[in-house]
Amino acid sequence: MSFAGEQVPGVEQPAPEAQGFRLNHSMLRVKDPAVSLAFYTRVFGMRLLRKLDFEEMSFSLYFLGRLDDDEVIPEEIGERTAWTFSQRGLLELTHNWGTETQEGFSYHNGNAEPQGFGHICFTVPDLDAAIAWFDANEVEYVKRPEQGKMKDVAFIKDPDGYWIEIVEPARMKNVGR
Amino acid sequence: MSFAGEQVPGVEQPAPEAQGFRLNHSMLRVKDPAVSLAFYTRVFGMRLLRKLDFEEMSFSLYFLGRLDDDEVIPEEIGERTAWTFSQRGLLELTHNWGTETQEGFSYHNGNAEPQGFGHICFTVPDLDAAIAWFDANEVEYVKRPEQGKMKDVAFIKDPDGYWIEIVEPARMKNVGR
Numbered sequence: 001m002s003f004a005g006e007q008v009p010g011v012e013q014p015a016p017e018a019q020g021f022r023l024n025h026s027m028l029r030v031k032d033p034a035v036s037l038a039f040y041t042r043v044f045g046m047r048l049l050r051k052l053d054f055e056e057m058s059f060s061l062y063f064l065g066r067l068d069d070d071e072v073i074p075e076e077i078g079e080r081t082a083w084t085f086s087q088r089g090l091l092e093l094t095h096n097w098g099t100e101t102q103e104g105f106s107y108h109n110g111n112a113e114p115q116g117f118g119h120i121c122f123t124v125p126d127l128d129a130a131i132a133w134f135d136a137n138e139v140e141y142v143k144r145p146e147q148g149k150m151k152d153v154a155f156i157k158d159p160d161g162y163w164i165e166i167v168e169p170a171r172m173k174n175v176g177r
Numbered sequence: 178m179s180f181a182g183e184q185v186p187g188v189e190q191p192a193p194e195a196q197g198f199r200l201n202h203s204m205l206r207v208k209d210p211a212v213s214l215a216f217y218t219r220v221f222g223m224r225l226l227r228k229l230d231f232e233e234m235s236f237s238l239y240f241l242g243r244l245d246d247d248e249v250i251p252e253e254i255g256e257r258t259a260w261t262f263s264q265r266g267l268l269e270l271t272h273n274w275g276t277e278t279q280e281g282f283s284y285h286n287g288n289a290e291p292q293g294f295g296h297i298c299f300t301v302p303d304l305d306a307a308i309a310w311f312d313a314n315e316v317e318y319v320k321r322p323e324q325g326k327m328k329d330v331a332f333i334k335d336p337d338g339y340w341i342e343i344v345e346p347a348r349m350k351n352v353g354r
Contacts (some may be wrong), residue, residue, distance in 0.1 A: 007272075008210035008214065008225055009211040009214070010213070010214030012214075012219035013271025014219065014222035014223070014224070015310075017307075017310040018220060018221055018222025018310070019302070019305070021221050022243065022299060022300050022301055023242075025298045026203040026294075026296075026298075027298065028294055029292055029293060029294075029295055033270060036187070037186070038187045038188075038189055041187070041189045043192065044198050045191035045195025045267060046200075048185055048188050051179075053353060054353060057326075060249075061353070062185075066198075076270075078350035079266040081349050081352055082346045082350050085344055089200050089265040089266020090200075091200060092298070094295060107292060108292060108293035109293055110285070110287060114285035114291070115206055115284060115285060116205065116284040116286055116287055117203075117204070117205055117294030118204035118205065118271060118276055118319045120203050120204070121200075121202045122198050122200055123202060123220060126195065130198070133194040139259065151293060156223040172258050173256065173258055175229060175258060176231060176238070176258065
C-alpha cells in the first residue's frame with residue numbers, strides 16, 4: 001500500500017474476498033426522532049432516505065444521507081430500501097418507541113465512562129460560517145474552535161448529547177505533524 | 178422532499194447554510210491498533226488513508242476508507258490530510274497509547290448498558306460468500322443470518338467487541354414493510 005513511505009503495524013493487503021465491502025452506516029440510538037430529524041435535516045442538511053418500522057419489536061429506523069445533485073431515489077419502496085443499503089457513509093438513527101415521553105431518559109454518548117464510541121465528524125466548506133450557523137441555532141458546544149489546543153476543530157453536541165466534530169479540510173493540513 | 182408520499186415528523190428542508198456539510202467519519206476507540214488494522218484492512222478490505230500522531234497527548238488516529246478504483250491519494254502529507262477530511266463515510270480509530278498492554282482493559286460497545294452507539298454496517302455483494310469468509314477468519318458472531326427473526330442480516334464483532342452489521346442490499350427489499 002502506498003502510504004507516503006510509512007509502514008504501519010497491522011496494515012495488510014485487502015483480501016479479494018472483501019471486494020465490494022462498503023461501510024454503509026453508523027447507528028446511534030435516539031430518544032426523540034422528531035427532534036433528531038429536525039437537527040440532522042435542517043441544521044446539517046441531511047435527507048431522510050428511508051424509514052423502516054418494526055411494529056412487532058416496537059422500533060423504527062431512520063436512514064439519513066446526502067444526495068449528490070443528480071441522484072434520483074427509487075420510488076418503489078423495496079427498490080428504495082435496497083438502494084439505501086447500497087449507499088455509503090449514512091447515519092442510521094434507531095428509535096425504541098416510547099423513549100421520547102420517558103422523563104429523565106437519556107442515552108450514553110460513549111465519551112463519559114464507560115468509554116467506547118467517540119463521535120461522528122462532519123466536514124464543512126467554511127468553518128467560520130458553520131460556527132456562525134450553529135450559534136444562530138443555539139447548538140451546544142463541547143469545544144469551540146478557539147478553545148483548547150486544536151484551534152481549527154470544534155465539537156458540538158447533537159440532541160442526545162452525541163459529539164459531532166466539525167472541521168474544514170483545508171485548515172487541517174498541519175494537524176498531526 | 179420526495180419520500181414516497183410519507184410525511185415524517187421532524188423532517189425539514191435542508192438550510193442553505195448547511196450546503197456542503199459532509200459526514201466524514203465515525204470514531205471508535207480501540208485497545209490495540211495493530212489488531213484492529215489487520216481486521217479492517219485484510220478482512221474488510223479497507224485502506225489506511227492517514228495516520229495522525231499526537232505525541233504530546235499520547236494518542237494516534239487512524240483513518241480507514243475504501244478507494245474508488247481510479248482514485249489517487251496525494252503524496253504530500255498536508256495535502257493528504259486535507260484530502261482525507263474531504264472524503265465521506267470513513268472509519269476513524271483512536272488509540273490511546275498503552276491500552277494494548279493493559280491486562281483486562283476493554284472499551285464499551287454501546288449495546289450493553291449504558292446504551293447509546295449501536296453498530297457500524299457493511300454491505301457486501303454476496304452475503305453467503307461473506308459469511309463463509311468470516312467463518313474462515315474465525316470472526317465472532319452476535320447473530321448469524323439464520324438466527325433470530327431477520328434471516329438476511331448478520332451481526333459480527335470487531336476485535337474490541339463493537340458490533341458490525343452485515344447485509345446484502347438486494348436481499349433487504351422486503352425488510353420493514
